[in-house]
Amino acid sequence: DAGVIQSPRHEVTEMGQEVTLRCKPISGHDYLFWYRQTMMRGLELLIYFNNNVPIDDSGMPEDRFSAKMPNASFSTLKIQPSEPRDSAVYFCASSFMAGVGDEQFFGPGTRLTVL
Amino acid sequence: EDQVTQSPEALRLQEGESSSLNCSYTVSGLRGLFWYRQDPGKGPEFLFTLYSAGEEKEKERLKATLTKKESFLHITAPKPEDSATYLCAINFGNEKLTFGTGTRLTIIP
Numbered sequence: 770d771a772g773v774i775q776s777p778r779h780e781v782t783e784m785g786q787e788v789t790l791r792c793k794p795i796s797g798h799d800y801l802f803w804y805r806q807t808m809m810r811g812l813e814l815l816i817y818f819n820n821n822v823p824i825d826d827s828g829m830p831e832d833r834f835s836a837k838m839p840n841a842s843f844s845t846l847k848i849q850p851s852e853p854r855d856s857a858v859y860f861c862a863s864s865f866m867a868g869v870g871d872e873q874f875f876g877p878g879t880r881l882t883v884l
Numbered sequence: 885e886d887q888v889t890q891s892p893e894a895l896r897l898q899e900g901e902s903s904s905l906n907c908s909y910t911v912s913g914l915r916g917l918f919w920y921r922q923d924p925g926k927g928p929e930f931l932f933t934l935y936s937a938g939e940e941k942e943k944e945r946l947k948a949t950l951t952k953k954e955s956f957l958h959i960t961a962p963k964p965e966d967s968a969t970y971l972c973a974i975n976f977g978n979e980k981l982t983f984g985t986g987t988r989l990t991i992i993p
Contacts, residue, residue, distance in 0.1 A: 771929070800979070811985040812928070812971065825980065830910065860927050872918065875927030 773876035775861050781882045787849040790879045793842055802862040803836055803846050812848030812860070818844065829838060851883045888974050890984035898992050900961050905987045907972030908954040917955050917977040919948050922986070923970045949973055962991045 773792040782788055794801045802817040816826040821838045829836070833852070838844040848855055858880050862873040890931050891906045907917070916935050920928035932941045934950040945966060947958045955988045957970055973981040 812983040814980055814982075817980065819979075862927070862957070872930035872933060878927050879926075 770830070773861055773863055773874055775859075776799070776820045777879060778877060779882075781878045781884065782851055783884050784852055785850045786883075787863065788844040788855075788881060788883075790859050790881070792843070792844045792846070792876060793860070794863030798863035798865050798874075799856035800866065800873075801838060801844050802859070802864075804860040804862065804875075806858045806860060811858045815846070816827050825877055828851075848881075851881075854881045856881055856883050885929070888972055888982050888984040890987050892987060893985070894988040894990070895988045896992060897959075897962055899963060900959070902960045902962070904959070905957040905970055905982055905989070906954060907957070909974050911976070914976065917950055918973040919955070919957055920971040920973065923968050924973055931970075936983075944976070944985060950992060959989070962989075964991045964993050967991045971984050 773795055776791045780788060799820055800817060803815040806812045811880050813828055815828045816836045817824055818838045821841060833850060834848055836846045846859060858878045860878045862875045862877050863877055864871045864873045887907050887910050895903060899905055916933055918933050919989050920929040921931055931943060931966045932948040934948055934955060937950055937952045939950050945960050945962060949956050959966060969986040971986045974986040976983055
């Protein structure tokens with residue numbers, strides 16, 4: 770398996786533009802997690818899905834952020850409109866189970882810069 | 885609120901100089917503690933899971949231990965390729981992981 774795949778790897782955009790980040794989880798994994806990593810706040814969970822259903826979106830910073838998982842092999846994280854404070858590295862991770870007993874496998878991340 | 889604290893923030897060691905990284909937590913129901921390694925420009929890579937106080941796990945030059953309040957990642961005779969950021973994450977009883985801010989380890993040849 771190729772592991773978790775994320776695209777694009779780098780995104781530079783201007784404030785106010787819409788940004789869409791994409792993730793393909795490892796085949797057979799039932800859980801998908803979206804994280805954001807910054808120097809100030811470290812790695813923060815934004816939202817996670819189980820069997821394509823959003824379970825907990827309490828980490829989504831505000832209504833400008835939305836996430837979907839239309840099928841077991843694809844998920845998107847959208848920011849509309851984007852702001853400079855959204856600049857960060859966004860990671861997608863997947864796991865067979867969740868919580869105790871099963872590790873999460875992370876993708877390479879998307880480095881987002883909002884000018 | 886359940887919290888995870890890692891120390892030190894950064895650590896520089898000479899090659900072969902053993903040391904330990906610390907992960908402490910306030911607990912209201914620890915279900916598991918995870919150690920990850922992160923190289924620059926990459927996603928975190930899983931190392932270990934510990935479930936109960938007294939448990940230990942080893943992988944090459946790394947050994948992770950767990951007590952009721954903290955975990956240590958011991959690095960024995962490190963090499964330059966061990967340089968990375970080491971992240972600790974806690975499962976407090978649900979399906980989510982809470983990550984610490986990490987220890988940035990540099991091994992000098």
